[in-house]
Amino acid sequence: VVAIGIRTANTVTISSVTIGGVTAEALHSVTSTVIGGAFINSTVAYYWAKIASGTSGDIIVTLPAAAARMAIQVWRVIGTPIVLDTGSDTIGNPLSDSITEVTGGIVLGATLGVGTAATSFTWSGLTEDNDTNVEVATTEFSTASAAFTSNSDLSISATMANQAATSPQAFALISLYPCPPRISLVGLDGRTVYLEAYKGDSDLS
Numbered sequence: 001v002v003a004i005g006i007r008t009a010n011t012v013t014i015s016s017v018t019i020g021g022v023t024a025e026a027l028h029s030v031t032s033t034v035i036g037g038a039f040i041n042s043t044v045a046y047y048w049a050k051i052a053s054g055t056s057g058d059i060i061v062t063l064p065a066a067a068a069r070m071a072i073q074v075w076r077v078i079g080t081p082i083v084l085d086t087g088s089d090t091i092g093n094p095l096s097d098s099i100t101e102v103t104g105g106i107v108l109g110a111t112l113g114v115g116t117a118a119t120s121f122t123w124s125g126l127t128e129d130n131d132t133n134v135e136v137a138t139t140e141f142s143t144a145s146a147a148f149t150s151n152s153d154l155s156i157s158a159t160m161a162n163q164a165a166t167s168p169q170a171f172a173l174i175s176l177y178p179c180p181p182r183i184s185l186v187g188l189d190g191r192t193v194y195l196e197a198y199k200g201d202s203d204l205s
Helices: none
Strands: 002-008 016-019 025-031 041-048 059-062 069-074 080-089 095-101 106-114 121-124 127-133 139-147 152-160 170-179 183-186 192-195
Touching: 002 016, 002 059, 002 106, 002 139, 025 080, 025 170, 041 106, 041 170, 059 069, 069 127, 069 139, 080 095, 095 106, 095 170, 106 121, 106 152, 121 127, 121 139, 139 152
Parallel strands: none
Antiparallel strands: 002 041, 002 069, 016 059, 025 041, 080 170, 095 152, 106 139, 106 170, 121 152, 127 139, 183 192
16 A cells, blocks of 8 residues: 655646556545645545565556655555545644544555645654655655554544645545455355455454
């Protein structure tokens, strides 16, 4: 799973993403609502691809127009991720939202914003993975994550230092349940039935 943070002059929809040569699937995206000036729109987007083998590869993001800044965070998820819930925010400081998580699931967070001076983010509800200046000290891309052992609604926030009053901000959360591989059963009539284990409010066995 990758989180992509982009600053652009205009609202830009990602054309495609490949991870290690594999076409990635879009999971969730958020674009800032503050408009005005050059290269002021911020977008955070999540993509996923199943990589058969290997521990490294190129991540290629194709856009229909030029971007001013871009940063990418990578997480390794074992199994096919099922999107359980998403969250977003574009206004305020801290940026925040609530999201549902389940036993055995993970929650990922990513945010991109612009400050008046050297800036950083502080997370609450998740453990910070990365906090990076994107080419300049005033543009910050920050990510966080956590795995959970219970079912609940979680409040998550990211507070930005030296946030600009008209900062183009994008804050995106995604709750995933990494589904294990399917089990196939072939009946006497020749039909194949596929079973997928999912652990939510009740266990399947």
